[in-house]
Amino acid sequence: MLKLICSDVDGTLVPDGGHDLNPEYFTQIRHLKKNGILFAAVSGRSYSSLKKLFAPVIDDILFICDNGARTIYHGNLLSCYTIRRELAMEIVREIEALPGCTTYISAVKDGYVKEGADELYRWLTEGYQLDIKKLKRMPEDLPANDGILSVEMYHPTRAEEIAHQGLYQKWHGHKELQLVCAGKQWMNFTPINADKGIALSEFQNRYGITPGETMAFGDNMNDASMLLRADQSYAIGNARKEIKSLTRFVADTNINDGVLQVLRTVKTNIQ
Structure with a gap:
């Protein structure tokens, strides 16, 4: 019996940086809940963005x-993992030295970009609808009392390609970090004990939910660990080929509300 449905957001429910979700999702989510099925938004976004979208x-x-660094349920914080400040600052300095790249830092209290990163600031605040503060010096002006959840390398079109010119090789496999592509614009550094799959597994174990009782949807490499913990795994139609080869099923694209199409089927099955 299905108990949990997990979905990535950007690239899966909405285009990257989108903030308009088909209102029928809310109807389906409420119907699923009435029938004992919990919906989970599993995203690289911070809670400040997700709570507005949903x-x-x-x-x-x-x-x-x-990307799994923080889990919130019924307003309660279930888990929170952060990157050591000195390590995060070293990563930021290396990102800022790369041509055409800049950094977004997701922290417990706020998100941060440097002054002058106007394109990124607009996208984060107007598209993702994140709460963002600008820093005159990045990373030196990062508040010492704000825990760092993730460091994200941004390039408008070639983040993964540029990262693989040396940055990825240096940091991939680090004992304190995970590094994964989250779209053509993003390479994400998160704590080693925090990814979507780990966070999902912790919740499943806590509430006695098995992979056989779980459905999941995703489109990019940062979704892989989550998809592996759901027996009913779906790549969205616009997903990377690596994700499509990983999942049991392929749904329609995000533009065509592929996840919603499947949720309607689940609704029919439980009526």
Whole structure:
């Protein structure tokens, strides 16, 4: 029996950086909850963005945020993992030295970009609807009292390609970090004990939910660990080929509300 449905957000429910979710999702989420099936938003976004996107059902769903670094359920913080400050600052300095690249830092209290990163700031605040502060010096002006959940390398079109010119080789496999591609614009550094799959597994274990009782949807490499913990795994139609080869099923694209199409089928099955 299905108990948990998990979905990535950007590239899966909405285009990257989108903030308009088909209102029928909220209807489906409420119907699923009435029938004992919990919906989880599992995203690289921070909670400040997700709580706005899912405002009509904020009390009805599970939030796995910041690529698994933070999990929130019924307003309660279930887990929170951070990157050591000195390590994060070293990564930021290396990102800022790369041509055409800049950094977004997701922290417990706020998100941060440097002054002058106007394109990125607009996208984060207007598209993702994140709460962002600008720093005159990056990373030197990062508040010492704000825990760092993730460090994200941004390039408008070639983040993964540029990262593989040396940055990825240096940091991949680091004992304190995970490094994964989250779209053509993003390479994400997160704590070693925090990814979408780990966070999902912790929740499953805590509430006695098995992979056989779990469905999941994703499109990019940072979704892989989550998809492996759901027997009913779906790549979205616009997903990377590596993700399509990993999952049992392929749904329609995000533009065509591929996840919603499957949720309607689940609704029919439980009526």
